[in-house]
Amino acid sequence: MVLQKVSELGLYIHTPFCLSKCNYCDFPSWENSLQNKEEYISLLIDEINNRQAEFACKKAQSVYFGGGTPILLELADFDRIFSVIANNIDTGAEISIEANPTLSLTTEYLRGLKALGINRISFGLQAKQDNLLKLLGRKHDFNKLRDSVHAAYNAGIENINVDIMLGIPTQSIDDLTDTIASCIKLPIKHISCYGLIVEEGTLLKQNIDSGVYSLPPPEYERRMYYTARETLMENGFYHYEVSNFAKKGFECAHNLGTWKRKPYLGFGVAAASLIDRNTRRQNPATLKGYLKGEKPTYEKLSLEEEMFEYIMLGLRLFEGIKDEDFFNLYRVHILDVYGDKLKPSIEKGLVNITNGDIVLSLKGFDIMNTVLLDLI
Ligand code: SF4
Known part of the structure; x- marks a missing residue:
């Protein structure tokens, strides 16, 4: 099986706002930060304009709005962002947005996203069971996810991913298979099935260290992974990357570009870029730093480092x-x-x-x- 849809140049645009911080999350996202939205978008637009030379006249085959919670932005905000990137996007590019099922998305909003060119949406479900969602600090339930998927599909965004998680404390294999079984009844094309990583500094880490929760034994987590793999493959989801499964032709072009070490340009707080395959650029790690205009850092990779990364990702x-x-x-x-x-x-x-x-x-x-x- 040869993967066809690999993005040769990807754009990543980071939205750092979240309504509340999930218990396991160490992504660059901040609750109660939406008051900075106008200032942030203006700086983001400046950054895109100031870095036009990095496109080197190439057009992007993928754009990824990640977060945080990009759907906290209004259509007018996306309009402003697209006005500066539209000329940098190839016809037929995959344009993805991450979405949190906690927020109810209106048909008008989803149609507006579609009209702007967004053609792929990724929902962070994590698990179907309310007790697991609560433990993770997620505020939605499965009904919200189901309604959001149908709303996106009906608005014409048919390339839909759902993220699910395995290895959550107290999660059983039955919980996982029930989550998968419920998801594959929905009109989705892609499932990312990640093992939970307990990150330093998170509430979940504190709860595990203090014995409130314990992680499933590694052999059990492995059985979960194999069960998920088998169930998804039996249901027509091709396993194309360690944690990713897709209906044929719906592999994520943006992520494929990253795993194949194609160049990508990241904009916004904490965003990373790979320029000319040999230079990594890292934007300031905190919202405060980005808003204050802190400078990015650059790292030039040796040929050995480049080759090792190519193997590691590939x-x-x-x-x-x-x-x-x-x-x-x-x-x-x-x-x-x-x-x-x-x-x-x-x-x-x-x-x-x-x-x-x-x-x-x-x-x-x-x-x-x-x-x-x-x-x-
Ligand atoms: S919604 Fe996503 S980015 Fe925001 S806190 Fe939760 S996991 Fe982190």
Whole structure:
């Protein structure tokens, strides 16, 4: 299976506003920050205008409005943003927006997004069960998610993703399969199924450290992952990346571009960019810093770092890494660089090599970090 829809240049636009902070979240998002919206959008627009040279006359094949909660912006706000990026977007580009099912989306709003060019929407469900949503600090229930999906679909945004989570404290395999079974009845094209990561500084971390909750044992989480994989594949969702499943033709072009290490330009607080494949730009990490005009940082990558990142990201894909693609970029074959280091993983059946292309086995996906550690 060759993935067709890879974005060659992606744009990422960050919206840092949230109505409340979820218990597990360490994303750059701030509650009670919406009063900064006007100032933030003006700075965002300035940033896009000032960085036109980075487009190097290329048009983006994907745009991703992430957050935070981008749907807290009004249509007029999006109108302002599109007025400065419209010329940088290719015809037929995938234009995605993240959406929180807590907010009821009106048909008028969704049609307005569609009219502006937004053609993909991603809802953060996480789980169907109210007790799990409460534990995560989410404010919606499954009915809200279902209504939002139908509203988006009826407004003409048919490329719909739902995020679900596994490995939540107290979550059972039955909870997970019930969540998946309910989601796949909806008109959705994509499911991201992520393992919960307990981040430092979050309320969830505090609750786990103090013994209020405990994480499921790793073997149980692995069983959850395999159950999710099997259920989704049986229902026509192709497993194309470690945590991502899609109906054929609905893989996320934006994320594929990232995993294939295509350039992307990120705008807004904490947004990262990969410029010319060899320079990383990082915008200020805090809203306060961004509003104050703090400068971004730049990091120039060595060729070794570039190649390692290419392998690290590419191995996430079920199609693996093509030696031809690697050679076209770096004028050297994968096995000439990593052949010796890959030997232990090949012997353990974690990596398969065919004509110089490298692909992780299913077992390899389970313990991907072991393979990557061998490569460092
Ligand atoms: S809605 Fe998303 S970005 Fe906002 S706090 Fe929750 S997880 Fe974080």
